Amino acid sequence: MLLKWSVKRLICYAVLLNTKLRRVMQRSPDFSGKRLICYAVLLNTLLVPAKLTAGSSAVYQLDLFMNMARLAKGEWIFGYTGEADMKFRSKGERNVKGEINLEVFSPDLLSLQTGTSIAAVGLKKAYIKANFVLNEEKSHMLRWTLGKTRLSWGEGFVFNAGDILFGSFSPYLDFTETELRDETAWLTALNFQLSPFVFLELTALPPEVDLSSYFELSLPGTGAEEQAELLATLDLPGIENSSVGGRVYAELGKDRTVKLETGYLYSGQSRTAVPEVLDQPMHRIYFGLEGNKHFNWQLTSSASFPVNDIENQWDLTSRLWQISAGLSHIHSINSDSSISFRLETLWVPYGFWGNPTVVERVSSPERALGLLIYPEFTYSPMSSLMLFLRSVISPIDASAQVSVGADWNVYKGLNLMLFLNFNGGAGDRTFAWERGDAGLLQAGSTGFSSLIGMRYKF
Amino acid sequence: MNKKWMTALVLIFAAAMMLAAQSAEEIVNRMDREQKYETAKTSGSMFITDRFGTKQTDFLSWGNKGGDFLIEFTSAAEEGQKILRTGSVVYLFFPDAEDLMRLQGSSLKQGMMGSDISYEDMTEGNSTLDKYDAVKLDDIEIDGVDCWAVELTGKSRAVPYYRRIVYVEKATYLPKKEDYFSKSGKLLKELRVLEVKKVNGLWIITEMVIEDKLKKNSSTRLKMNSVQLNVPVNKNLFSVNNLMM
Numbered sequence: 001m002l003l004k005w006s007v008k009r010l011i012c013y014a015v016l017l018n019t020k021l022r023r024v025m026q027r028s029p030d031f032s033g034k035r036l037i038c039y040a041v042l043l044n045t046l047l048v049p050a051k052l053t054a055g056s057s058a059v060y061q062l063d064l065f066m067n068m069a070r071l072a073k074g075e076w077i078f079g080y081t082g083e084a085d086m087k088f089r090s091k092g093e094r095n096v097k098g099e100i101n102l103e104v105f106s107p108d109l110l111s112l113q114t115g116t117s118i119a120a121v122g123l124k125k126a127y128i129k130a131n132f133v134l135n136e137e138k139s140h141m142l143r144w145t146l147g148k149t150r151l152s153w154g155e156g157f158v159f160n161a162g163d164i165l166f167g168s169f170s171p172y173l174d175f176t177e178t179e180l181r182d183e184t185a186w187l188t189a190l191n192f193q194l195s196p197f198v199f200l201e202l203t204a205l206p207p208e209v210d211l212s213s214y215f216e217l218s219l220p221g222t223g224a225e226e227q228a229e230l231l232a233t234l235d236l237p238g239i240e241n242s243s244v245g246g247r248v249y250a251e252l253g254k255d256r257t258v259k260l261e262t263g264y265l266y267s268g269q270s271r272t273a274v275p276e277v278l279d280q281p282m283h284r285i286y287f288g289l290e291g292n293k294h295f296n297w298q299l300t301s302s303a304s305f306p307v308n309d310i311e312n313q314w315d316l317t318s319r320l321w322q323i324s325a326g327l328s329h330i331h332s333i334n335s336d337s338s339i340s341f342r343l344e345t346l347w348v349p350y351g352f353w354g355n356p357t358v359v360e361r362v363s364s365p366e367r368a369l370g371l372l373i374y375p376e377f378t379y380s381p382m383s384s385l386m387l388f389l390r391s392v393i394s395p396i397d398a399s400a401q402v403s404v405g406a407d408w409n410v411y412k413g414l415n416l417m418l419f420l421n422f423n424g425g426a427g428d429r430t431f432a433w434e435r436g437d438a439g440l441l442q443a444g445s446t447g448f449s450s451l452i453g454m455r456y457k458f
Numbered sequence: 459m460n461k462k463w464m465t466a467l468v469l470i471f472a473a474a475m476m477l478a479a480q481s482a483e484e485i486v487n488r489m490d491r492e493q494k495y496e497t498a499k500t501s502g503s504m505f506i507t508d509r510f511g512t513k514q515t516d517f518l519s520w521g522n523k524g525g526d527f528l529i530e531f532t533s534a535a536e537e538g539q540k541i542l543r544t545g546s547v548v549y550l551f552f553p554d555a556e557d558l559m560r561l562q563g564s565s566l567k568q569g570m571m572g573s574d575i576s577y578e579d580m581t582e583g584n585s586t587l588d589k590y591d592a593v594k595l596d597d598i599e600i601d602g603v604d605c606w607a608v609e610l611t612g613k614s615r616a617v618p619y620y621r622r623i624v625y626v627e628k629a630t631y632l633p634k635k636e637d638y639f640s641k642s643g644k645l646l647k648e649l650r651v652l653e654v655k656k657v658n659g660l661w662i663i664t665e666m667v668i669e670d671k672l673k674k675n676s677s678t679r680l681k682m683n684s685v686q687l688n689v690p691v692n693k694n695l696f697s698v699n700n701l702m703m
Contacts, residue, residue: 059534089538094695097703129703133694141699152557179555196544196697249698255546259560292562334646336673382673384508412513413535457535 055092061085065176065417065453069446072434081176081451082106085124095132099149101125125149125184134192141193150184151203153247153263154300154324155290157181158374158392159346161302161324164245164265164284165205169322169346171372171392171430175403176419176451185271197251207241207269240281241268258291261300266307277316278366281307296328318350319367336383342376355397358428369396369430384409392431399425399432415455423447482592482608485626490586492631492661497522497691505679526696542701551701558702586610589617600635604628619646630654630661645671652679658687 064082071077084104090097101124127147134140145151154162158180159169166183173180189203247263265284288300301324305317326344333339351370352360360367373393380386386407393400405419423431423446433447480488497520504515516533527543538553548561586592590610598607605625612620621639626632636649653665662685670676694700 057532057534057537059537087537091532094700094703131700131703136692136694139694139697141694141697143699143703150556152555179552179557182555191699191702193694193697193699196694196699199699251547251698257547257562290560292560296560296562334672336670336676382508382676383506384510409513410510412533 054090054096054098057089057091059087059089059457061087061178061455061457063176063453063455065451067449067451069449071446082453087125095130097129099125099127123148139193139195143189143191143193145187145189145191148184148186150182151187151189151201154261154286154302155259155288155298156300156324156326156344157342157376159324159326159344159372160300161322161346162261162263162286162288162300164263164267164286164302164304165203165243166271168324169368169372171394171401173392173401175390175405175421176417178455183271197256199249200246201249202246203244205243207237207243208271209236237269243267243269245284258289260289262287267304278320280310282320283307294329296326298324298326300324316366319348319364321349323347323349337379337381339380340378342374344374346372352396355429369394371395394425394430397425397429399423399429401431413457417451417453417455419449419451421446421449421451480606482594483587485594485606485608485631486586486590486592486610486624488631489624489626489633493663494523495521495660496688499686499689499691500682501684502680502682505681507675507677507679508673509675520691520695522691522693522696526693528695528700540701542696542698544696549698549701556702558698589613590622595623598625600625603634605634627651627654632661632663647671653681655685657685660687662687 062082062084065080066078067081068076068078086102086104088100090099103122103124105120105122106118125148127145127149129143129145132142132144134142151165152163153165154160154168156162156168158173160181161169163181166181166185168181185205185208187203187205189201192200192202194200243265245263245265245267247261250260252258252260263286267282267284270279270282282304283306284302284304286300286302288298290296290298302322303317304320306313310316324344324346326342328340328342330338330340348368348370351368353370356364356367356369371394373395374391375393376388376390378386378388387405388407389402389404391400391402401421401423403419403421405417408416410416422433424433425431427434500519502517502519504517506513506515514533515531515536517529517531519527519529521527525543525545528540529542530540531537538551540549540551542549542551546562550559550561551557552559590612593609593611595607595609598605605627608624608626610622610624619638620641621643623637623639624633625635627634632651632654633649634651637645638647638649640646648669648671649666650669651663651666653663654661655664656662662682664682664685665680667677667679
């Protein structure tokens with residue numbers, strides 16, 4: 001109730017209270033002591049609401065693209081893609097942070113013509129982080145994070161074997177996105193800072209619920225009996241489908257040149273689309289190092305094995321062993337221009353090292369291709385302009401996605417962007433020239449697509 | 459009476475001579491000392507100008523005498539992004555991905571947020587004579603202000619600029635202007651101090667501009683809107699945990 005008070009209402013109440021207090025004071029022979037207490041109460045009434053609210057800021061981002069794409073068999077389509085992003089963040093209080101991040105999509109932009117625009121709103125983030133000092137002298141701090149957000153474990157821009165929470169191994173990437181890996185989930189995390197550059201982080205994630213049946217419940221015309229039937233069939237996950245784990249982060253050496261990170265997760269539920277054999281509780285562990293010696297380098301390895309005893313357990317465990325490695329370097333040409341490169345790889349030692357047949361893929365759905373490569377070259381002739389070449393290469397099945405583009409920050413908050421995406425490979429490979437999902441204009445889903453558009457952040 | 463006046467005049471003259479006779483090292487050491495504070499808390503704006511216009515980026519920053527430095531961007535386009543410097547490592551925090559990036563080595567030569575100020579500029583410590591040899595040049599007047607001119611030459615290849623000429627204002631011991639040169643003698647950047655103010659009895663630079671001499675119409679202007687010196691700054695501000703808040 002206090003939170004809903006506006007400033008004007010607050011002042012009016014204060015004046016009214018003061019008037020009433022004066023009348024009470026006049027009836028009493030002893031004014032000074034009582035008046036002091038009453039004014040203190042009045043002052044506290046004025047002050048208390050201010051402490052309950054912090055400041056906030058709102059930032060909006062609009063991504064709008066025109067897209068021309070080649071579907072399978074030489075068909076061409078033209079359309080629009082885009083989304084709006086709204087972030088509301090707290091500010092002012094350094095030990096507490098809150099954020100609400102909404103994403104808005106309009107089906108109109110996906111070439112479906114409707115009479116009116118229908119917007120789909122997704123909740124990307126909604127969380128609170130709070131810092132507590134345990135021992136200021138020893139720099140022992142505790143941060144509690146609660147809500148829907150992301151924890152970035154491991155190291156790697158595209159391929160990250162240490163991302164045992166969300167999985168960073170899919171080769172299908174949308175290069176128009178600001179962040180290539182930005183999945184979020186409902187979670188709670190406790191981060192114990194043991195020194196400024198060493199911490200222990202514990203986390204727990206509840207299982208995600210399949211909401212498709214809930215949508216049927218909300219459709220107009222669904223009667224009470226039908227609703228009861230649908231509710232009875234809902235398959236709510238049990239507590240064993242939760243995920244619990246932790247990681248240790250430590251910077252080593254006199255100049256903290258090497259970073260070590262290791263973690264464990266009991267994963268009760270997979271958060272990526274996986275074959276049925278992998279859709280079961282797993283133990284996941286990872287170990288990674290990152291440093292710099294002429295180049296920035298990183299190396300991470302992770303392993304997963306089923307919680308329950310199953311047939312061919314060793315086969316499954318070995319095939320889930322992943323190693324990601326990366327190198328990056330920035331070379332300054334002069335004070336304003338630079339060229340940079342990044343090379344990341346994802347190794348699956350017990351994956352397919354020859355182009356698998358259809359029978360092999362069906363009989364071993366958990367087995368991935370043994371190697372994926374991500375090279376990236378960026379040339380910045382000036383600080384506001386970036387020209388880049390990015391690619392995901394699958395050498396095992398000789399296919400690749402290549403994206404060339406430009407990103408020009410012309411005015412404050414405004415970027416002009418161009419992407420040309422090519423998929424090369426035979427029809428049944430990871431990437432294919434003759435592939436086109438009608439109605440989906442995401443970069444990479446078709447043999448060729450060109451996107452030109454703007455991003456405006458305000 | 460005449461004798462007393464003569465003595466006073468001689469003493470004043472001697473003091474003036476001593477002042478004028480300061481060595482390059484003394485000037486540079488005093489310049490470093492004048493820019494050393496226990497702690498500093500500032501809010502300011504960075505104006506980055508190129509041929510297409512000027513972009514403004516607002517920030518808050520905290521620093522301590524140990525060389526730790528934290529900057530948090532508050533303008534819409536960069537909101538929530540933070541940069542932390544401690545020792546020879548620079549950390550970048552990207553709030554959208556909740557991701558932390560460590561910069562070391564050659565990555566530090568990149569311009570911060572597209573400006574003419576590199577991460578390497580940020581990591582340079584305040585002990586100038588540890589990294590440079592100093593030679594005094596002829597005194598000079600800049601914008602009507604009396605200055606010493608000191609030429610600094612890098613002792614090793616580890617310095618961001620091989621040669622610098624710094625023009626130190628005699629009244630405040632703050633740099634009035636600095637020229638940065640490559641090894642071949644090419645002028646790379648020019649820093650000009652536009653405004654100084656006295657805060658808590660100390661002179662500080664509140665506005666300066668850095669021009670890229672290799673590009674037309676390329677400059678970065680830093681303006682401090684508020685400065686607090688020697689105020690309590692929690693040391694835990696300069697930690698990975700705080701960066702990820």
